[in-house]
């Protein structure tokens with residue numbers, strides 16, 4: 658009996674979690690059954706660069722381009738950066754004449770389209786970088802709403818190099 662109750666509440670919990678996500682237009686099962694863990698079909702990531710903070714302890718910024726050659730839209734739900742504690746997806750917007758930054762839950766990547774994460778627009782902020790982080794590149798993993806993942810190397814740069 659107890660087992661049944663637990664099972665039921667787990668199912669309800671999962672259903673609620675799923676409801677919080679914006680449901681994909683098409684069921685993702687077909688694709689994820691074919692895909693390995695290291696690449697979502699049709700997705701390619703380019704121009705990935707991690708800009709280190711000028712001041713130690715401040716977040717870094719991650720910029721990149723995601724292209725989707727697939728037939729269905731993808732939704733970038735999270736990014737993992739090797740060597741960092743946490744990554745947030747953000748969007749910079751003009752609000753009342755000033756640039757403001759808001760956190761976004763996910764970034765849609767349209768079918769046969771692409772999305773650019775760049776300074777002044779959609780971007781990712783990288784928190785908890787080790788103070789002695791000085792790699793020339795680091796692995797980043799894009800995690801999509803359907804669970805597919807794509808990993809690439811991101812170049813590591815400084816603010817001075819990036820703002821030209």
Ligand SMILES: [Cu+2]
Pocket residue numbers: 747748758780781782
């Ligand atoms: Cu930000």
